[in-house]
Amino acid sequence: MAANTVTNAQPDGHNHEVGVALLHDPVQNKGTAYTREERREWGLEGLLPHAVETLDRQVERVLDHLARVKDDLDQYSYLMDLEARNETVFYKAIMSDPKRFIPILYDPTVADACEAFGNLYRRPRGMYITRHMKGRIAEVLRNWPEKDVRFVCVSTGGRILGLGDIGANGMGIPIGKLQLYTACAAVPPKGLLPVLLDIGTTNEHLRADPFYLGTREPPVPEHELDELTEEFIQAVNEVFPGICVHFEDWKGTDAIRMLDRYKDKVLCYNDDIQGTAAVALAGISAGLKQTGGKLQDQRILFLGAGSAGLGISKLIAAELQTLGLSQDEARKRIRLFDVNGLIESSRTDLTETQKLWAQDEAPSKNFVEVVDRFKPTVLIGVSTKAGAFTREVIETMSRHTARPIIFALSNPTHKAECTAEQAYTYSKGKALFAAGVQFDEFEYEGKTFRPGQANNFYIYPAIGLATYAARPRLLNDECFIVAAHATADQIGPSLQAKGMLFPSQDQIVETEITTATRIVEYMFESGLATVERPVEIRSWIESLLYNPTY
């Protein structure tokens, strides 16, 4: 047995595992695709059934199996197991039909996977950095076997989708987000590291759950979180030089504070703030192409003024300034309404970032009243408040606006501010609608409406691919504005004619390569890129892509 599991030194200096160890290595394992010669060479004879199969046949088996699994969470579990057995088959299957698999690996099924994380747990994936490792984080990170890590997606679990604080159960999100770097933008999976920064959780129900896998403590106080994060940021940069830190699903105020602290110092971004902002800007731009309106003429109202709402507001205001408006004029076109009412200047509970958006106007705790008063042309839900876009809200908006643009971005499905059916019915078919999840097409008075999916997965994998290729010093807001325009520009006349606000998910890899190409061009033009500029950017990016093959 021992002789059957040792590693053999190869001419290229790398070790090649043999025997059972090889079959248990998901990156190298080819399973039934090993040829007879390979089976002899690598000590696999007798360890595999007789048949020698192609990769395509292996993928067919996966698809055939999944076609018979009814429950999405069961499909998710099967796919996670597949990835742990054979990464090549996993990505080949996912990338064969991204539209079908994005909702399984990611939003909305990943929400169920996170909620059941402790029950579903089978094997470790990614890294768990806890408060108890303070002072030793770099040492712990060195336990990760891959040395050339290019991205770390890190969450505290403090605000997972619209599910609130679910602590270490949130690990499903960094895992899923990084899987989409590969599935949607062909970023090689080798250098992707999911991390759960386990700072404790406010979730008493989970702390009492016997299957909970995180630290059973309330979260560390803010100053301790800041120290822990500072050490983490320094440690990942020391252990994995050139790494990009992707912040995901932190508690809103932590998310904003960390991005403000690190965006000009290290290569990092916050997907909920910047990625979401870009996808919203892309959707609004696409919507305006259909209505013939101009961004300068819009009145944009947000329900929710946390990391997503404030991030989108900032990027829209930046875009308006490039169109010639002053900062004040830009901000006047935007209103935010949070759990305590309209953000306006008499409020005493606002954060410094929220104060930037407070206008001198009458307070209100009544959302319909604010809709009636402000007459938004664009309504964006980032509140986690399911059903908040009531019939009254949408009817009031529709009275003032010929083609209301309505985005119900809160995730997962049961947190959306309204459904597609509600948006189209309440607006009498006038709304241009998108949600964080994909709603089905809807027939209204003989017309078929195609809701968009306004989800940051249209943006962050492209940012990832651009970053992977150009290795920028930093990522600035302009990278996200470029990404937004590149995404919107890919909705050509035929998609526009179908009322689509986002590109088709069938060709998501092509779409994100096109977006990444535009971002990389900007990175070279602005001096952010640190690698040598190639003659032809797109073909150079294409030469770097992951291709699931043996």
Ligand SMILES: NC(=O)C1=CN([C@@H]2O[C@H](COP(=O)(O)OP(=O)(O)OC[C@H]3O[C@@H](n4cnc5c(N)ncnc54)[C@H](O)[C@@H]3O)[C@@H](O)[C@H]2O)C=CC1
């Ligand atoms: N579609 C997408 O790509 C994305 C969607 N989101 C979703 O947006 C939602 C919010 O995310 P964050 O802004 O990061 O969270 P956050 O916790 O930072 O902010 C939530 C905001 O909603 C407000 N709020 C809560 N209950 C409310 C109520 N009943 N009425 C009005 N406002 C209320 C809060 O006061 C706060 O301002 C989440 O559900 C998340 O899943 C976030 C990022 C991307």
Ligand SMILES: CC(=O)C(=O)O
């Ligand atoms: C999509 C996403 O990033 C969120 O809902 O948090």
Ligand SMILES: [Mg+2]
């Ligand atoms: Mg998120």
